Amino acid sequence: MRVRKAVIPTAGFGTRFLPVTRSVPKVMLPVLDVPGIHYIVQEACDAGIEHLTFVVSQGQEAIARYFDRFTDLELALERQGKKEMLDLMRSITTMAEISFVYQKEQKGLGHAVLTARPNVGNEPFAVFLPDDVIWSDSPTIGKMIDVASHYNGCVIAVKEVPDEAVPNLGIVNPRPLTDDISEIVGMVEKPPLDKAPSNLAIIGRYVLMPEVFDQLENVKPGAVGEIQLTDAIAGLLKTQKAYAYRFGGDHFDLGTPVGMLKASIYAALQREGMAGEIARWISENVPNAEMAAASD
Numbered sequence: 001m002r003v004r005k006a007v008i009p010t011a012g013f014g015t016r017f018l019p020v021t022r023s024v025p026k027v028m029l030p031v032l033d034v035p036g037i038h039y040i041v042q043e044a045c046d047a048g049i050e051h052l053t054f055v056v057s058q059g060q061e062a063i064a065r066y067f068d069r070f071t072d073l074e075l076a077l078e079r080q081g082k083k084e085m086l087d088l089m090r091s092i093t094t095m096a097e098i099s100f101v102y103q104k105e106q107k108g109l110g111h112a113v114l115t116a117r118p119n120v121g122n123e124p125f126a127v128f129l130p131d132d133v134i135w136s137d138s139p140t141i142g143k144m145i146d147v148a149s150h151y152n153g154c155v156i157a158v159k160e161v162p163d164e165a166v167p168n169l170g171i172v173n174p175r176p177l178t179d180d181i182s183e184i185v186g187m188v189e190k191p192p193l194d195k196a197p198s199n200l201a202i203i204g205r206y207v208l209m210p211e212v213f214d215q216l217e218n219v220k221p222g223a224v225g226e227i228q229l230t231d232a233i234a235g236l237l238k239t240q241k242a243y244a245y246r247f248g249g250d251h252f253d254l255g256t257p258v259g260m261l262k263a264s265i266y267a268a269l270q271r272e273g274m275a276g277e278i279a280r281w282i283s284e285n286v287p288n289a290e291m292a293a294a295s296d
Contacts, residue, residue, distance in 0.1 A: 044141060047126075057106065117213045155207040156244050186234065
């Protein structure tokens with residue numbers, strides 16, 4: 001199965017990050033010194049995806065500027081002899097073919113994906129939720145494409161979560177096939193813990209068949225008027241199979257300030273020339289951290 005296209009929904013107010021998101025789109029907030037959205041695009045490109053459609057809202061023009069040429073900056077770096085940084089800046093603008101569609105009304109994730117239908121067409125595609133960054137030896141979405149090709153069905157990334165997180169997430173009802181792949185028997189959004197079919201939560205990576213668009217066209221909005229992607233995928237289960245892929249690597253939720261901070265610390269500890277200083281600082285401040293954790 002060839003997956004050439006991906007949809008990345010970025011529309012939203014980023015209210016958990018106010019006041020900074022009054023002027024900076026949440027996906028442009030840095031993980032250390034790289035915008036979170038950069039990691040998503042890099043994962044897609046590393047998996048061979050060629051065209052990305054960002055679903056944006058008004059005020060998110062900074063996303064387009066980030067992936068566009070910045071000639072004055074490039075000339076300045078060239079004059080200063082900073083070739084390595086110049087090459088990096090130029091590489092950002094050639095990562096992938098990128099287009100943008102506007103979601104005029106925020107009616108949920110399903111509606112955002114449906115907005116990109118003209119760009120995707122009638123072929124399998126990937127969906128990335130930019131709040132979820134996964135560091136692994138190979139791109140998670142690439143492994144999911146392999147699973148989709150093998151089983152000829154939609155694939156959703158999942159991970160085990162603690163009991164207290166279950167009522168806040170989408171949960172799958174799995175029928176295990178291998179250690180990391182299950183057939184999805186059903187899905188439920190934010191179930192009470194005592195009614196949850198498992199502790200496998202949906203994480204922001206999907207490989208979907210184009211028939212999901214027809215489901216999205218007809219799915220009924222939920223209680224708050226939102227069109228849920230999980231409802232559309234659940235509708236597909238009547239005619240085709242879907243699979244859950246329990247991915248490896250290190251996952252961070254950039255949707256909260258704490259998750260963003262954890263990801264930045266993780267990135268710093270992987271960075272040559274920075275890891276030692278950060279590790280020493282953490283070591284020196286561990287007693288304070290322990291006291292803060294005990295009192296929280």
